[in-house]
Amino acid sequence: MRIVGIEGTAWAASAALFDSETGEVFIESDPYEPDSGGIHPREAAEHMGGAIPDVVSTVLDRAAETSEGDGGGIDAVAFSRGPGLGPCLRIVGTAARALSQTLDVPLVGVNHMVAHLEIGRHGSGFDSPVCLNASGANAHLLGYHNGRYRVLGETMDTGVGNAIDKFTRHVGWSHPGGPKVEEAARDGEYHDLPYVVKGMDFSFSGIMSAAKQAHDDGVPVEDVCRGLQETVFAMLTEVAERALSLTGTDELVLGGGVGQNERLREMLAEMCEQRGAEFYAPEPRFLRDNAGMIAVLGARMLDAGDTVSIPDSAVDPNFRPDQVPVTWRDGEES
Ligand code: ATP
Structure with missing residues (x-):
């Protein structure tokens, strides 16, 4: 299974390719670095608008180079639905919807904080x-x-x-x-x-x-x-x-x-x-904001059939981790 992840909740415009057979996670990120002060939502969104197409394009090139078939063998597009800055999330959501439609593959909406947890579970085997x-x-x-x-x-x-x-x-x-x-x-x-x-x-x-x-x-x-x-x-x-x-x-x-x-x-x-x-x-590289964790959790969710339709794929700046039904661990003891 090969999943493209897209992340952009605040400062990191990031895309990744996760191949569940090889375990390889390829990440391309372009950070927003404010000239002064902290993260300004409008400036961060402007950065996303410019950087997301570039990081996604690098990841698609990587997918094409490492796949035998056409289209990079991509099975789904996963993206951060929230929590995060609304103007940034909307750009990421739009990019993910467009890419899933272009590639004609399912869309997976990932909670950014649950992804921070799951990348730790993935790496540790806990x-x-x-x-x-x-x-x-x-x-x-x-x-x-x-x-x-x-x-x-x-x-x-x-x-x-x-x-x-x-x-x-x-x-x-x-x-x-x-x-x-x-x-x-x-x-x-x-x-x-x-x-x-x-x-x-x-x-x-x-x-x-x-x-x-x-x-x-x-x-x-x-x-x-x-x-x-x-x-x-x-x-x-x-x-x-x-x-x-x-x-x-x-x-x-x-x-x-x-x-x-x-x-x-x-x-x-x-x-x-x-x-x-x-x-x-x-x-x-998996601790700070990154699309690798989005792609890895996206693969688990896809495997569980947990995809989202385009009309239901609105982003949520206040998306809490306890709002997410954990479909990919179904049947596991608490
Ligand atoms: P969230 O994941 O909740 O949306 P975020 O988007 O701000 O948060 P992260 O990439 O998880 O992003 O974390 C960025 C934060 O990590 C910044 O506040 C930064 O100062 C802090 N940080 C980075 N490196 C270090 C370090 N070595 N020690 C302490 N803090 C650090």
Whole structure:
């Protein structure tokens, strides 16, 4: 089975080809990089409009080169339906519909956050892991129960990456801020910041404000970065541990762009080792937004007959992971 995936929920204009027989995932991405500030929805959509045709065309060339028959042997087109920025999603949806009609193959509508989880399950071979999605616009723990991925805990305000990026904008660093915080934190001393976990949920907006204030008060930026990482990642690790305990699962996977951070992976790996659980973090190209994860989940959904007609294929900027009937795991125990 060969699936083309198209992703463009926020900053990554991305297309991919997944071949389920060889296991190869070919990804072509073109990131939107704002000149200043954070992600501007209109500018991001303009970027999508220019970049999606190019990345899709590269992937179609790749499909043609690696297939014996005409048309690249493509069985379906999968695309991100949401969550994400409406103007970007609409461009991706239009491109996916047009391509599925041109190739005369089914269309598969994928939830972007479930794709972050499933690429971890795919790579790890884990049966039924809990997933920590630590991305730009989101932060939540997912676990499978009775045919759905349930949200076990989530942010009560901003996404974890967005909180870090807002701090770095305040400091005057360019987007994205996460890698710069990781770099600066290596030379810093821990600076105390508020730790906010309520039950299974977390909040990042107060920490972000306190970090900005500490910087304005003259605390060295490296120390604030160290404190920010240690505090925010300890919160994510605490709730991930509780989710493992609550579900009785001994498998944890990581998803989302913040998952590229080595310190976060170290803290999660250590927690899992201490409780005898297994931990898996996909390689970076599958953690940040990418169409590979859309194509891989698209293949599973196609296999389960979970396709969508063109009239029913509207995008949904607020598409939650627990709205998705998990058709591809039918019959599995919760
Ligand atoms: P979502 O997947 O929820 O739609 P998103 O589209 O913003 O979120 P992702 O690609 O999952 O995108 O994550 C991007 C975020 O990852 C940005 O906030 C960025 O600062 C952060 N990030 C990237 N690398 C690192 C790193 N090394 N450490 C911490 N954060 C990082």
